[in-house]
Amino acid sequence: MTNKTNLNLVYDYLHEVKKPTSLNQIWQAISGDVISQKKDEISVIADLYGDMVLDNRFALTSDSLWALSIDPEVEDIKRQFANNFVDESEKKSRTSNSQDDLDDQTTILDEDDYFNQELDEDYDDEFYDENDDYDDIEDSFNLDHDDDYDE
Structure with a gap:
């Protein structure tokens, strides 16, 4: 061994x-x-x-x-891949007018932008009703509050 x-x-x-x-x-x-x-x-x-x-x-x-x-065969493939990658990136850079175009299209949000957004209060009031939460549950189970459970 x-x-x-x-x-x-x-x-x-x-x-x-x-x-x-x-x-x-x-x-x-x-x-x-x-x-x-x-x-x-x-x-x-x-x-x-x-x-x-x-x-x-x-x-x-x-x-x-x-x-x-x-x-050597693997090295040839690496070179071919590297050349193709460079060719593709050159084609992309030729089709893009300038770096400014990319900057105009890209919006960068930082953590504060994401977490500090305030919720729209109209949205909350429009869709939320305190009574709706329990009415749907009661209806789905056909609950009758008048029944006694003394059997």
């Missing part, structure tokens, strides 16, 4: 195979050396998947295959 963490086992395996690989293939290759306190294999695989998602050394391809982030 090795003293490597599960993520390091995955890293070493992907570094060795040098191609994007499914999680199932990764698990088959490293399962004998995996360190876990859990007895349920599915839980261990789920934890490994979650850890791989959070570790920036690994990248999940559009084909649901795992690769190292330093893999």
Whole structure:
């Protein structure tokens, strides 16, 4: 048994195979050396998947295959995505006349604006009647106040 963490086992395996690989293939290759306190294999695989998602050394391809982030194929995708993102942002900036247009359309409310708004008293009086609250309940249950409950 090795003293490597599960993520390091995955890293070493992907570094060795040098191609994007499914999680199932990764698990088959490293399962004998995996360190876990859990007895349920599915839980261990789920934890490994979650850890791989959070570790920036690994990248999940559009084909649901795992690769190292330093893999040339992954780097090409990153560059392509970055270029597309820059192209899209340039298109948006060309269609927008100026930053002033954005400022005119944006209203920024701070916390005080939200919490210090006073309620319109006409609104309250228009919709609230003290007697309405209980009349509806009594009507829905057909309550008769004259009945005695001495049975």
